[in-house]
Amino acid sequence: MSDRYCVFGHPIGHSKSPQIHAAFAEQTGETLSYQAIEAPIDGFADAWREFAAAAGRGANVTVPFKAAAWRLAETLSARARRAGAVNTLLLDDAGKLHGDTTDGVGLVSDLAAHAAPLKGARILVLGAGGAVRGVLEPLLETGPARLVIANRTAGKARKLAADFADLGETAGGGFDEIAGPFDLVINGTSASLAGDLPPLPDALFADGGLAYDMMYGAAPTVFLRWAAERGARTVDGLGMLIEQAAESFYLWRGVRPDTAAVRERLRRSL
Numbered sequence: 001m002s003d004r005y006c007v008f009g010h011p012i013g014h015s016k017s018p019q020i021h022a023a024f025a026e027q028t029g030e031t032l033s034y035q036a037i038e039a040p041i042d043g044f045a046d047a048w049r050e051f052a053a054a055a056g057r058g059a060n061v062t063v064p065f066k067a068a069a070w071r072l073a074e075t076l077s078a079r080a081r082r083a084g085a086v087n088t089l090l091l092d093d094a095g096k097l098h099g100d101t102t103d104g105v106g107l108v109s110d111l112a113a114h115a116a117p118l119k120g121a122r123i124l125v126l127g128a129g130g131a132v133r134g135v136l137e138p139l140l141e142t143g144p145a146r147l148v149i150a151n152r153t154a155g156k157a158r159k160l161a162a163d164f165a166d167l168g169e170t171a172g173g174g175f176d177e178i179a180g181p182f183d184l185v186i187n188g189t190s191a192s193l194a195g196d197l198p199p200l201p202d203a204l205f206a207d208g209g210l211a212y213d214m215m216y217g218a219a220p221t222v223f224l225r226w227a228a229e230r231g232a233r234t235v236d237g238l239g240m241l242i243e244q245a246a247e248s249f250y251l252w253r254g255v256r257p258d259t260a261a262v263r264e265r266l267r268r269s270l
């Protein structure tokens with residue numbers, strides 16, 4: 001039987017991950033299967049155990065199980081420990097369950113692929129939930145001049161900025177405290193899902209500034225539409241999804257897929 005992998009989520013019906021990993025497997029000649037599994041909300045650990053007992057070798061983990069996967073893992077990468085989240089599980093050679101997170105490196109790879117300003121840049125991150133915590137370490141490692149976190153609940157942004165202050169110049173606060181301009185603004189709130197836009201000042205972007213939304217869809221998000229109207233270059237999160245998948249694939253198989261080809265194919269299928 002070929003090695004089995006899967007993505008756990010709830011809901012999981014619209015996940016693109018099976019399509020992405022099938023494309024990676026085809027391209028690299030790796031023999032594996034990859035399926036989407038909807039685990040019960042309170043049953044993530046059992047769902048993993050059942051999968052592992054049926055020759056499962058590793059898994060991706062998405063909303064709402066990333067913290068549960070973090071707790072279940074027997075060993076954690078340093079970046080996963082700090083992120084408080086696991087999006088990639090794998091059984092090591094000794095049969096121990098290892099947890100890692102590839103979301104942050106996925107974001108940074110995609111930003112780099114779009115020639116986003118990073119080193120020495122002024123970066124604003126919107127949101128202070130799990131998705132943002134998960135990407136801050138790799139983002140700060142790119143060496144921005146300053147990284148500001150703004151959130152509806154200002155205290156959460158302040159706490160997050162303090163938690164990562166050892167990695168660079170960070171600050172946190174409410175949307176009303178935002179003082180631009182910024183070279184890069186990343187929307188990590190889930191506001192786009194509800195079609196909402198955080199209240200943002202008009203003069204947000206520096207000349208040549210880039211707006212990045214960690215969400216994606218067939219149409220641009222409200223945030224990206226708002227940013228385009230203010231002259232910013234815009235990029236959605238489809239590339240981040242593909243890059244984090246490629247990093248997971250590498251952790252499992254030791255082979256790096258070519259993400260550019262898959263990116264085109266997936267964009268056409270949206």
Ligand code: ATR
Pocket residue numbers: 126127128129130131132151152153156188189190191194196197198
């Ligand atoms: P995730 O895993 O997606 O990060 P989360 O931990 O629930 O989910 O965090 C959601 C983030 O989106 C939070 O920063 C939240 O702001 P609060 O901390 O104030 O709740 C933000 N968010 C959600 N809906 C929003 C909206 N309509 N406007 C602005 N921010 C919103």
